[in-house]
Amino acid sequence: KKYHVCIVGATGAVGQTFLQVLDEYDFPLASLKLLASKRSAGKTLAFKGQELVVEELTEESFSGIDLALFSAGGGIAEKFAPIAVKAGAKVIDNSSMFREDPTIPLVVPEVNFNDVEGHSLIANPNCSTTQAVLPLKALQESFGLTRVGYATYQAVSGSGQNGINDLLETRKGNEPAFYPHNITETCIPEIDVFLEDGYTKEEMKMINETKKMLHTPDLPISATCVRVPVLNGHGVSISVELEKDFDLDQVREVLSNFEGIKVVDDGPNHLYPVSTLANGTDDVFVGRIRRDLAAEKGLLLYCVADNIRKGAASNAAQIALKMAQHDLI
Numbered sequence: 001k002k003y004h005v006c007i008v009g010a011t012g013a014v015g016q017t018f019l020q021v022l023d024e025y026d027f028p029l030a031s032l033k034l035l036a037s038k039r040s041a042g043k044t045l046a047f048k049g050q051e052l053v054v055e056e057l058t059e060e061s062f063s064g065i066d067l068a069l070f071s072a073g074g075g076i077a078e079k080f081a082p083i084a085v086k087a088g089a090k091v092i093d094n095s096s097m098f099r100e101d102p103t104i105p106l107v108v109p110e111v112n113f114n115d116v117e118g119h120s121l122i123a124n125p126n127c128s129t130t131q132a133v134l135p136l137k138a139l140q141e142s143f144g145l146t147r148v149g150y151a152t153y154q155a156v157s158g159s160g161q162n163g164i165n166d167l168l169e170t171r172k173g174n175e176p177a178f179y180p181h182n183i184t185e186t187c188i189p190e191i192d193v194f195l196e197d198g199y200t201k202e203e204m205k206m207i208n209e210t211k212k213m214l215h216t217p218d219l220p221i222s223a224t225c226v227r228v229p230v231l232n233g234h235g236v237s238i239s240v241e242l243e244k245d246f247d248l249d250q251v252r253e254v255l256s257n258f259e260g261i262k263v264v265d266d267g268p269n270h271l272y273p274v275s276t277l278a279n280g281t282d283d284v285f286v287g288r289i290r291r292d293l294a295a296e297k298g299l300l301l302y303c304v305a306d307n308i309r310k311g312a313a314s315n316a317a318q319i320a321l322k323m324a325q326h327d328l329i
């Protein structure tokens with residue numbers, strides 16, 4: 001079976017990576033339509049050696065489409081995802097618009113693919129949360145979780161082209177045009193907007209999305225999200241308390257055996273998760289695995305993944321591929 005697919009937001013950083021991963025995964029395509037704003041209509045993007053023309057997104061764009069991959073922000077998703085579903089398409093949306101809606105599944109295929117069943121609209125999680133839930137799910141299955149603390153080290157590509165430009169320009173000595181501080185000179189503990197309780201929206205996304213995907217609404221979780229002067233590849237430091245006793249060899253084995261995780265944990269040889277190792281891959285690299293000296297059944301780990309790939313485009317494409325394999329499109 002082959003599918004008529006469209007990409008909404010094809011010209012964006014994630015949209016262009018959609019093109020790349022659909023090609024890499026050899027996704028069974030009957031046709032591929034590229035959609036973006038009016039500004040981009042007529043531009044071309046290369047796919048499998050062909051130049052595909054970008055079309056303007058309209059309410060009529062979804063006729064005959066089986067699968068629509070959205071990465072054009074929350075406003076576009078809010079308006080056009082229901083139109084696509086009505087036209088008969090399955091939709092996977094990368095924005096935060098539907099993620100916390102209890103009637104819409106939020107999915108990382110290695111973690112909770114079964115949540116997809118019976119749904120036409122699926123939300124793709126926040127980039128830092130996606131990578132963190134893989135090791136957490138592995139630990140949950142074997143030991144149970146009682147508390148999670150996150151601290152993130154997030155690359156500028158997570159802010160899209162504006163973030164990338166700001167790092168490249170400030171590196172050359174130009175003034176920041178996007179971030180509130182010079183990202184070349186400092187880490188910035190502000191991602192997305194501040195809420196009344198002092199948390200940022202990004203931090204609340206990590207907290208709420210993790211609970212949703214692990215099916216643990218009462219699990220205590222906290223998070224601090226920080227932008228760092230790295231082009232691509234988010235890091236997440238996880239401190240987790242487990243229900244059952246564990247030893248570190250068991251933990252390493254459980255993590256190594258989990259689909260999508262690569263354990264890299266040989267500190268003295270300088271081998272641990274770094275962005276340069278993760279970039280261009282779909283794996284979640286996990287290392288720095290050790291006991292938390294401040295908690296009885298506490299464990300510390302550090303993970304890194306390519307935030308544009310596993311954190312966004314690849315995760316959505318993997319959902320789509322698995323749906324195709326299960327005849328859910």
Ligand code: A2P
Nearest residue numbers: 009010011012013036037039040057072160161
């Ligand atoms: P365009 O390039 O035409 O503006 P990013 O997150 O990397 O900035 O990408 C956002 C994506 O969403 C781009 O492909 C962008 O297209 C698309 N987009 C933004 N506004 C609209 C709109 N009004 N209609 C359709 N696509 C849009």
